[in-house]
Amino acid sequence: MTTAGRTLTAVKLAGLVLAAAAAIAFPWVFSNPVDTNYGVYALIFVTVASAWNVFSGFSGYISLGHAVFFGSGAYTLGIVARDWHVTGNGVFALLPLCAVTGAVIAVPFGLVSLRVRRHTFIVITIAVFFIFQLMAYNFSFTGGSIGVSAPFLAWSPSTYNDPFYYIALGCAAGMIALAWAIRRSRFGLRLRAIRDDEDRARGLGVHPMRVKLAAFTLSGAVTGVAGGVWFFYLTQVQPPSGFDPLFDLSVVLMAFLGGLGSIAGPVLGALLIEPGQLYLTARVTNGYLSEILLGSLFLVVVLFMPRGIVPTSADWLRKARS
Amino acid sequence: MAREIYQAIADGILVGGVYALMAVGLTLIFGVLDIINIAQGILVVLGAYLSYQLSASLHLDLFLGLLITVPAMFVIGVVIHWAFIRRLRGRERTSMTLLVSYAVALIIEGILYQVYGPDVRQLNAWYVTSSVHVAGFYLPYIYLFGFALAVVLVAVLYLLLYRTGFGRSVRATMQDQVAARLIGIEVNRVAAITFGIGVAVTAVGGMVYGATNAFNPNSGYDLISRLLAIVILGGLGSIGGALVAAVFMLTLESLVDIWSPDWATVVFYAALVLVLVIRPSGFLGRPQGRTA
Numbered sequence: 001m002t003t004a005g006r007t008l009t010a011v012k013l014a015g016l017v018l019a020a021a022a023a024i025a026f027p028w029v030f031s032n033p034v035d036t037n038y039g040v041y042a043l044i045f046v047t048v049a050s051a052w053n054v055f056s057g058f059s060g061y062i063s064l065g066h067a068v069f070f071g072s073g074a075y076t077l078g079i080v081a082r083d084w085h086v087t088g089n090g091v092f093a094l095l096p097l098c099a100v101t102g103a104v105i106a107v108p109f110g111l112v113s114l115r116v117r118r119h120t121f122i123v124i125t126i127a128v129f130f131i132f133q134l135m136a137y138n139f140s141f142t143g144g145s146i147g148v149s150a151p152f153l154a155w156s157p158s159t160y161n162d163p164f165y166y167i168a169l170g171c172a173a174g175m176i177a178l179a180w181a182i183r184r185s186r187f188g189l190r191l192r193a194i195r196d197d198e199d200r201a202r203g204l205g206v207h208p209m210r211v212k213l214a215a216f217t218l219s220g221a222v223t224g225v226a227g228g229v230w231f232f233y234l235t236q237v238q239p240p241s242g243f244d245p246l247f248d249l250s251v252v253l254m255a256f257l258g259g260l261g262s263i264a265g266p267v268l269g270a271l272l273i274e275p276g277q278l279y280l281t282a283r284v285t286n287g288y289l290s291e292i293l294l295g296s297l298f299l300v301v302v303l304f305m306p307r308g309i310v311p312t313s314a315d316w317l318r319k320a321r322s
Numbered sequence: 323m324a325r326e327i328y329q330a331i332a333d334g335i336l337v338g339g340v341y342a343l344m345a346v347g348l349t350l351i352f353g354v355l356d357i358i359n360i361a362q363g364i365l366v367v368l369g370a371y372l373s374y375q376l377s378a379s380l381h382l383d384l385f386l387g388l389l390i391t392v393p394a395m396f397v398i399g400v401v402i403h404w405a406f407i408r409r410l411r412g413r414e415r416t417s418m419t420l421l422v423s424y425a426v427a428l429i430i431e432g433i434l435y436q437v438y439g440p441d442v443r444q445l446n447a448w449y450v451t452s453s454v455h456v457a458g459f460y461l462p463y464i465y466l467f468g469f470a471l472a473v474v475l476v477a478v479l480y481l482l483l484y485r486t487g488f489g490r491s492v493r494a495t496m497q498d499q500v501a502a503r504l505i506g507i508e509v510n511r512v513a514a515i516t517f518g519i520g521v522a523v524t525a526v527g528g529m530v531y532g533a534t535n536a537f538n539p540n541s542g543y544d545l546i547s548r549l550l551a552i553v554i555l556g557g558l559g560s561i562g563g564a565l566v567a568a569v570f571m572l573t574l575e576s577l578v579d580i581w582s583p584d585w586a587t588v589v590f591y592a593a594l595v596l597v598l599v600i601r602p603s604g605f606l607g608r609p610q611g612r613t614a
């Protein structure tokens with residue numbers, strides 16, 4: 001390794017440690033529930049955007065149906081807690097169930113949708129998304145349009161957000177570590193080979209279906225857990241909030257803005273967009289404006305910076321150095 | 323029971339004709355430009371609002387209003403193509419255009435909410451509320467008129483594509499863009515006009531949709547998912563496939579509706595998934611070659 005390379009690694013490591021310290025210290029510095037609220041949502045979306053990226057960013061199959069996993073995770077918790085009469089802090093022991101639900105849904109979903117070409121895949125994910133939203137409306141065990149409520153947590157309002165913050169931080173950190181490990185692994189290499197040329201990858205002995213399905217299932221499981229955390233935090237879920245088309249678009253936008261396929265990109269995108277969106281919703285009385293802004297931002301990103309912030313600035317750095 | 327079934331089939335075919343027209347616009351855009359235009363759904367809703375505005379402020383008949391809304395939607399289509407779609411190049415172009423059109427849809431939806439608010443509206447005219455009694459069936463005039471207009475327009479599109487020089491350019495571009503450019507076809511102009519035509523038909527679809535359904539800016543999601551199901555089922559880029567799939571899906575939905583209105587829409591999407599398991603390229607789609 002060259003000296004420059006070693007310095008860069010050291011800088012990266014220092015940055016990582018700083019970021020981790022800042023993330024852990026955040027609720028102490030900004031102890032106001034209004035601020036920690038931003039933190040909880042941002043971290044939930046960091047988890048989701050990273051999970052989305054491990055499948056879509058690495059394989060090139062863009063999913064507009066991850067709300068299926070998110071909503072299903074939320075509903076799983078709500079329904080199980082209601083029917084098994086789980087109350088108090090014990091509800092958090094149910095979070096692994098969300099991962100199971102996400103994975104169980106992802107397998108048949110993937111088996112059907114991953115057989116077709118990339119753009120048809122996007123459309124099928126949208127169709128499956130609508131099937132789930134309609135099912136949530138129509139079944140009786142999902143509570144119809146009223147939805148499901150979470151068990152009440154008798155915590156003090158002033159510190160209510162903090163445990164959620166650390167749970168979300170744990171999910172986010174775990175997912176980022178997982179994404180990093182996958183990117184360096186043979187599995188990650190196979191995924192990227194599929195993204196670059198699926199036919200050639202097949203010729204070289206990669207089983208595209210197996211690899212894609214594994215990534216899709218993993219991504220779905222993590223998104224399910226994030227949905228579960230989100231549900232406990234929000235304490236309720238209805239069909240249009242659990243299965244929200246804007247959710248899908250936001251996640252894709254986060255990954256695109258930060259940099260599709262990189263590790264830091266979706267994290268950065270989520271940290272920029274989710275608090276921004278929350279801030280807008282809180283400040284602007286008219287909720288439709290945030291929709292217009294989200295769409296416009298998306299257009300700007302895709303048209304002028306299609307590779308995202310992280311790869312683009314990495315290019316600048318490289319140019320500046322040489 | 324038998325009567326109900328026949329009635330459902332008749333309804334399904336009539337409504338299916340209108341969906342066929344909207345779906346042909348979508349599939350034509352895909353065939354020529356390799357774009358899945360997610361904004362098609364909200365553009366139908368926009369067409370419905372344009373008709374609504376014309377009939378509310380100018381008291382113009384809905385069908386006469388089409389003389390204004392169709393060219394207006396054509397222009398909107400050309401502008402969308404010029405401003406956003408044209409600029410996208412590269413390997414992931416199809417996926418990118420899909421996201422771009424989704425963003426465009428979001429912006430249009432937001433603007434419609436700003437202007438009209440979330441209240442549901444419906445277009446009104448004498449032929450919306452009265453129906454004709456034929457062979458034991460009650461058929462609302464709007465279904466009949468809408469179906470007739472859709473059939474005429476699909477026929478016009480067919481003639482345009484298969485009997486004119488422009489149509490030949492379009493079909494050449496669908497087959498091979500590079501070769502089309504080499505023999506002197508102005509591919510960009512063909513693409514812009516095709517996008518315009520594909521969007522212009524939403525004015526008609528929107529008017530009939532608005533007269534037969536209560537709509538608000540949120541209706542675009544429902545529409546686009548139906549239209550996507552139809553064009554994928556028919557095989558992306560296949561005009562005949564879109565026609566068959568539209569009538570098939572709407573009839574199926576209308577039949578399930580007798581048994582349970584709540585589940586009719588689910589069956590609609592489930593049918594799409596099922597068909598794709600058996601035949602990934604759709605009813606009349608070209609068999610797929612490379613997976614990219």
